[in-house]
Amino acid sequence: xxxxxxVAAGSxxxxxxxxxxxxxELAGRPLxxxxxxxxxxxxxxxxxxxxLPRDRSVLRGITDRPAPPxxxxxxxxxxxxxxxxxxxxxxxxxxxxxxxxxAARPLVSAELAEQVIAALERDRxxxxxxxAVPVTDTVKRVDGAGAVSExxxxxxxxxxxxxxxxxxxxxxxxxxxxxxxxxxxxxxxxLIERSGGRVIVxxxxxxxxxVTTPFDLRVAELLLEERARRAR
Ligand code: C5P
Numbered sequence: 001x002x003x004x005x006x007v008a009a010g011s012x013x014x015x016x017x018x019x020x021x022x023x024x025e026l027a028g029r030p031l032x033x034x035x036x037x038x039x040x041x042x043x044x045x046x047x048x049x050x051x052l053p054r055d056r057s058v059l060r061g062i063t064d065r066p067a068p069p070x071x072x073x074x075x076x077x078x079x080x081x082x083x084x085x086x087x088x089x090x091x092x093x094x095x096x097x098x099x100x101x102x103a104a105r106p107l108v109s110a111e112l113a114e115q116v117i118a119a120l121e122r123d124r125x126x127x128x129x130x131x132a133v134p135v136t137d138t139v140k141r142v143d144g145a146g147a148v149s150e151x152x153x154x155x156x157x158x159x160x161x162x163x164x165x166x167x168x169x170x171x172x173x174x175x176x177x178x179x180x181x182x183x184x185x186x187x188x189x190x191l192i193e194r195s196g197g198r199v200i201v202x203x204x205x206x207x208x209x210x211v212t213t214p215f216d217l218r219v220a221e222l223l224l225e226e227r228a229r230r231a232r
Contacts, residue, residue: 001046002117002165003095004039004070005088008032008103009051009077014212020053022103026217027224034106034224036072041110044117045070045099049092051077051084082182082191086175096168100188104210105162107223112204116165119202127170127197130189131204132158158201161208164189170197 012021022032032050039048052074075091077084085100092098097120101108112131120129135157141150164187166174174191175182185191189199211217 001095002044002097002099003092004042004045004048004099004101004113004163005051005085005092006032006035006039006048006101006103007051007077007081007084007088008035009053009084010081010104011053012104012212015214015217017217021211022052024211024217026106026211027221031106031211032103035101035103035108038108038110039099039101039113040067040070040072042113042117043110044114046095047092048072049088050074050103051088053077080179080183080185082175082185082188083179085188086182089171089175097165098168098171099163099165100171101162101164102210104212105208106211106220107208108163109208112202112208113163116163116202119200120165120167123198123200125198126167126200128164128166128189128192128199129202130164130187130199131161131208132201133161133204133206135159160187160189160201161204161210162187166192 008022010021015021015024017024023030026034036048039045047070054076075087078087089098099113116129116131120126135154138154139152139157140148143149170192174195192199207223209216209220211220
């Protein structure tokens with residue numbers, strides 16, 4: 001069975017919510033609660049560990065609430081995203097593979113989590129499977145003076161999301177590097193790639209968006225309202 005880590009220890013300054021992003025209100029609930037509920041509903045996850053900011057008073061009602069399995073627990077996150085992953089993994093007990101999800105993607109679905117777990121199960125050679133979408137914008141490299149230096153070949157580009165699912169031993173090895181390297185990682189799959197590991201993509205939807213700015217929060221709210229309307 002899989003163990004799921006939700007990293008939610010970022011400050012989220014660009015959101016300007018006056019509190020850590022994971023606890024900004026989204027459609028009446030803390031942002032992180034949407035991911036917890038989606039992963040709770042996914043088949044094959046036995047435990048969920050959250051990495052949270054130091055002030056965890058906001059947590060009351062999330063991990064204290066009696067609920068059916070999977071069990072949800074929390075640890076204090078680290079100074080960087082990957083350090084938060086490392087701390088949550090250390091507290092996770094048993095469980096393989098390991099699913100890592102950013103609380104900043106509250107629209108994740110149970111189905112997507114199940115698809116990424118299943119993709120890793122199917123490909124015996126892979127160390128990790130990650131949710132991603134083909135890029136639709138043209139992407140250019142721009143130098144420090146604001147001039148374009150290169151246009152990248154769009155057909156080869158994918159925008160990467162979470163969930164990302166790892167064979168536990170591969171993730172533990174990948175995270176066992178100096179803090180400077182952990183600090184450079186904007187996702188955990190990169191840590192696997194750089195040591196020659198095989199990472200496969202699982203086509204996802206743009207609906208699994210990342211909430212960074214107030215605009216993203218508004219879009220997420222509208223999408224959740226539409227989901228609720230469809231469910232009625
Ligand atoms: O800052 P960034 O967009 O990379 O954050 C992605 C996710 O990592 C967010 O859910 C954030 O809460 C989490 N994070 C963390 N610990 C940090 C920094 C970010 O858990 N030190």
